[in-house]
Amino acid sequence: MERETGAREGLKGWLNPGKIGKFGIERLAWLLMRLTGLGLLAYFIGHIYETSHILDGKAVWDKSLEMTQTTEGHLFLALVIGMCVFHTGNGIRLMIAQMGYGIGKTERPDYPYKPQSINMKGKACIYATLGMAALAMWYGMAVMFA
Amino acid sequence: MATIHPKLSEELSQTVVSSTKSVKLKIKRSNPNVNSEQKFDDFVVPIEKWTTVLDALLDVKSHLDHSVGVRYSCRQASCGSCGMKINGKPALACFTKISELNSDSITVEPMDNYPVVRDLAVNMDRMISNHKKVMPYVIREDSEIDAESGIREFLQSPENVDKYIQFSSCIKCGLCNSACPTMAMDKTFVGPQALAQAYRYIADSRDKGKNKRLKVIDESHGIWRCHFAGSCSQVCPKGVDPAMGIQLLRGYLLGIRD
Numbered sequence: 242m243e244r245e246t247g248a249r250e251g252l253k254g255w256l257n258p259g260k261i262g263k264f265g266i267e268r269l270a271w272l273l274m275r276l277t278g279l280g281l282l283a284y285f286i287g288h289i290y291e292t293s294h295i296l297d298g299k300a301v302w303d304k305s306l307e308m309t310q311t312t313e314g315h316l317f318l319a320l321v322i323g324m325c326v327f328h329t330g331n332g333i334r335l336m337i338a339q340m341g342y343g344i345g346k347t348e349r350p351d352y353p354y355k356p357q358s359i360n361m362k363g364k365a366c367i368y369a370t371l372g373m374a375a376l377a378m379w380y381g382m383a384v385m386f387a
Numbered sequence: 388m389a390t391i392h393p394k395l396s397e398e399l400s401q402t403v404v405s406s407t408k409s410v411k412l413k414i415k416r417s418n419p420n421v422n423s424e425q426k427f428d429d430f431v432v433p434i435e436k437w438t439t440v441l442d443a444l445l446d447v448k449s450h451l452d453h454s455v456g457v458r459y460s461c462r463q464a465s466c467g468s469c470g471m472k473i474n475g476k477p478a479l480a481c482f483t484k485i486s487e488l489n490s491d492s493i494t495v496e497p498m499d500n501y502p503v504v505r506d507l508a509v510n511m512d513r514m515i516s517n518h519k520k521v522m523p524y525v526i527r528e529d530s531e532i533d534a535e536s537g538i539r540e541f542l543q544s545p546e547n548v549d550k551y552i553q554f555s556s557c558i559k560c561g562l563c564n565s566a567c568p569t570m571a572m573d574k575t576f577v578g579p580q581a582l583a584q585a586y587r588y589i590a591d592s593r594d595k596g597k598n599k600r601l602k603v604i605d606e607s608h609g610i611w612r613c614h615f616a617g618s619c620s621q622v623c624p625k626g627v628d629p630a631m632g633i634q635l636l637r638g639y640l641l642g643i644r645d
């Protein structure tokens with residue numbers, strides 16, 4: 242029996258930037274969707290922990306709020322805003338595609354084969370979502386650092 | 388006995404094939420049955436405008452190192468044997484012309500996400516067993532050849548055929564499974580090749596096996612693990628577009644399609 246050399250790429254298959262170059266913006270959107278999902282989950286757990294301090298009285302609550310009133314705290318919150326916007330926008334795009342819309346229609350393939358599911362509509366949505374996330378982060382920072 | 392037209396044979400014997408260009412072929416070598424060593428061997432091979440990566444590999448085998456392990460058969464993108472990673476992207480060696488790669492150095496490696504047998508040949512057992520799992524054949528109780536009922540064939544309109552025909556072009560080369568980022572992490576994911584084939588048969592108006600197939604793919608390592616990275620469709624050499632098939636397949640499970 243051969244050993245399972247190369248049986249799975251593992252994290253390299255996810256994070257290798259070369260893959261994004263080779264497979265395009267859809268692969269980047271896929272990776273960001275995963276990373277922002279994990280980031281938001283971590284934030285959610287941290288958020289529950291932080292807000293649970295309200296049970297320990299006003300002084301503890303105020304102290305825990307102070308954590309986000311620093312430059313690092315603001316940058317972190319800006320990142321959370323970006324993750325939120327990207328995950329939501331891209332999630333909507335994916336839901337629409339997964340319902341079978343915007344992925345082209347089945348037909349007899351002709352050479353040179355161009356996959357219909359990878360199209361300009363999808364790419365435009367990804368760029369728009371990235372733009373919206375950047376804009377929301379910029380606005381958030383403008384408010385927090387004002 | 389077939390005879391060659393004298394004019395043609397004359398022409399053939401006089402055709403001078405001269406290579407003015409060459410390319411460096413970097414071949415990833417390994418033999419997991421012997422040891423875990425992996426290395427790249429470099430070979431310089433002459434090329435013409437029409438030389439494919441497979442031609443170059445066979446040139447290496449004929450003239451430089453016959454021990455290079457490579458699987459191939461049809462040499463015309465029909466059998467699905469020669470899938471490998473060419474300059475970092477899964478492709479068929481027989482369907483990739485070196486002149487189109489625009490590079491003086493070509494790196495060939497075995498496909499990702501498959502166990503290596505030796506050098507460029509990988510073990511495709513898992514893909515084939517997932518393919519079989521989705522029952523890749525028309526399922527129905529009655530038969531086309533039924534004298535009593537008088538059925539002779541199951542008629543389909545061109546529109547019926549258009550629904551699945553692109554998915555029936557699959558040659559089981561496995562490039563899609565190699566490009567898929569979910570396959571990279573999840574060893575039990577059913578994979579884009581099998582999912583596209585599940586759609587191919589479910590969308591076939593002659594088939595009655597929809598529920599059986601949906602049961603196979605509607606599980607924790609089934610269709611829901613696909614998050615539409617689209618890499619499978621980008622590498623498919625036959626225009627199958629597995630990513631489209633997978634999204635359409637979800638429609639049956641979500642109740643959008645019946």
Ligand code: SF4
Binds near residue numbers: 557559562619625629
């Ligand atoms: S769907 Fe395309 S890439 Fe995947 S096995 Fe079939 S022919 Fe190959």
Ligand code: FES
Binds near residue numbers: 459463464466482
């Ligand atoms: S040798 Fe058959 S597909 Fe390449």
